[in-house]
Amino acid sequence: MTALLLGALGLTLSLAVPGILAHARWPGRAPVAAIVLWQSITLAGILCALGVVLAGPQELIDEFGSGKPVGVAALIAALAVATLIIIRLLVSLAGVSYRSRTRRARHRMLVDLLDSAERHGALPAEVPDGLRVLDGPLPFAYCLPGRRPRVVLSGGALQVLDSSQVGAVIAHEQAHLRYRHDLVMESFTAFYRAVPRPLRSRAPLDAVHLLLEMAADDAARQRNGAEPLRSALSVLSDAVSPEVPDEIASGATVERHRRLDRLAGADTRSVALTVLASAMAAGLLVLPTVILVVPWLDRALTAWPL
Amino acid sequence: MALGDLERDVMRQLWDAGEPLTVRQVHERLSGERGLAYTTVMTVLDRLAKKGVVTQQKADRAYRYAPAQSREEMTAALMLDALGTAPDAAARDAALAHFVGRIDPSALEAAIEAAKRRP
Structure with a gap:
């Protein structure tokens, strides 16, 4: 039995x-x-x-x-x-x-x-230790977890984002690193x-991935407010993957919409x-x-x- | 100065030179900015060669060093690796990085192609 x-x-x-x-x-x-x-x-x-x-x-x-x-x-x-x-x-x-x-x-x-960080003047005042900048027009940001973590931004991202947005993106990535989401x-x-x-x-796998992103969003929101992160997210994703109608939207698009919706309103936690x-x-x-x-x-x- | 920063500066000299350089040439180009021992530069070049990012070739009884890839090629390879679209299939399951907003790999490849065409 x-x-x-x-x-x-x-x-x-x-x-x-x-x-x-x-x-x-x-x-x-x-x-x-x-x-x-x-x-x-x-x-x-x-x-x-x-x-x-x-x-x-x-x-x-x-x-x-x-x-x-x-x-x-x-x-x-x-x-x-x-x-x-x-x-x-x-x-x-x-x-x-x-x-x-x-x-x-x-x-x-x-x-x-x-790394070409010192050639980009537009970085926020409190730059984290492991920040690296890659030259290139494509706007993106990611983090590299581990005992010596890195936050990587592209030159393209620094061009399309203002300094509060850059700060929000860095805060989001640092939350991934700090809480060892990897x-x-x-x-x-x-x-x-x-x-x-x-x-x-x-x-x-997919559900946990989205939840980890949301957890990092929340951490960034707590530090810099929701708006810089929301606008940074939409700028970054619009730049690389054009808007498609919802009925043929891929998992990544659905994921992005759910995160943007979450950041658009009040904190619903x-x-x-x-x-x-x-x-x-x-x-x-x-x-x-x-x-x-x-x-x-x-x-x-x-x-x-x- | 940290070893990592020195490695980065040596790579820059090699990329900017556009031709293979001897240890002495790299040393001369760098020591305009600071007092660096010749042997330090030699060690750094040796380390970079061991890591596979610099190639070593013997010509006229002296070793000359050149970057294994151009700066653009290396950046492109790095971006593909970050996206998990690297050709090494076994590595693909290992989540490397967290992206802000998922990037469509085809968009990335298009952007890399565009970057290559630019003079």
Whole structure:
């Protein structure tokens, strides 16, 4: 029974819930708590899979009352599969984080060599330490996370943005760096790659990406107000991807519209939603453990053949 | 002066020169601005060569150094890398950077092409 319930919960968490949560509007009002909820859903899904693998064989044996050698074999097989799942996740995480780090290190080295910040006078008064400027007409801004982070602006961006807008963009990027949003994104990427292909879904990745942007928007808004960031965002994105009608709009366009809409009005963040989402996140991890796993463990430890 | 700044200044000299330079030539061009030891310049050029951004060629018993790519080429490659459209597929999953407003890679490629055509 435990295995069946854990399986049902796991499938719900990995197949049904992400679609619903990805389309919900409320996470925009509590982005940080929503990210925590996504993490909790993912982690709970993994724990369910492990629970099924470990509880399943033992419960089948209970049901059909097999002899001892079969029980031992089933237990060893279950432990092997569980170990395999954990190793696959860890290998994926190690791979993604290693590749990110080497690639960023090389990128940082090149950005530092190409930097032309001192030739651009239009930078705001409090320029962060890791700011770099790349020559080029295309207006863009990004950040390079890590222990020695960089905020990179193009010469084109400095041309089309005024100094308050530049300040807002820098504040947005620094929020990404300060709260290590890269680590959040890496963990979701690693999980995505570890899941077998037919079960994979991009929904958590894309949703978390948007929520991280919103969280950084909120940080920038708190420092410089919403207007400089909103106008900077619309200038930067109009310059590189022309407006398209909504019906053929890509994910990136939808994402941009949602962020612009959010910055256009008053701050809609809600304490109640934050508390609710955090409670859901905690509940997802704690309740199945208490209701299903602890009683099962109690029974299993007395019944297991080893 | 930080080593990073020195590396950047040496690269600038090489890019601006438009021809391969010897250590002595780079040293002369740089030391107009500050007192720099010849060996420091040599070390920096060696480091840059190890990183693959400078090529080393032997001519007339002296090593000459040239940038591996033009400034524009390197900038373009860097922008593609930042966007995650680098040809190395394995690296693509590793989220490199957070962009302000997602850039359409085709727009970037068009802009890079346009930049190349400019004299």
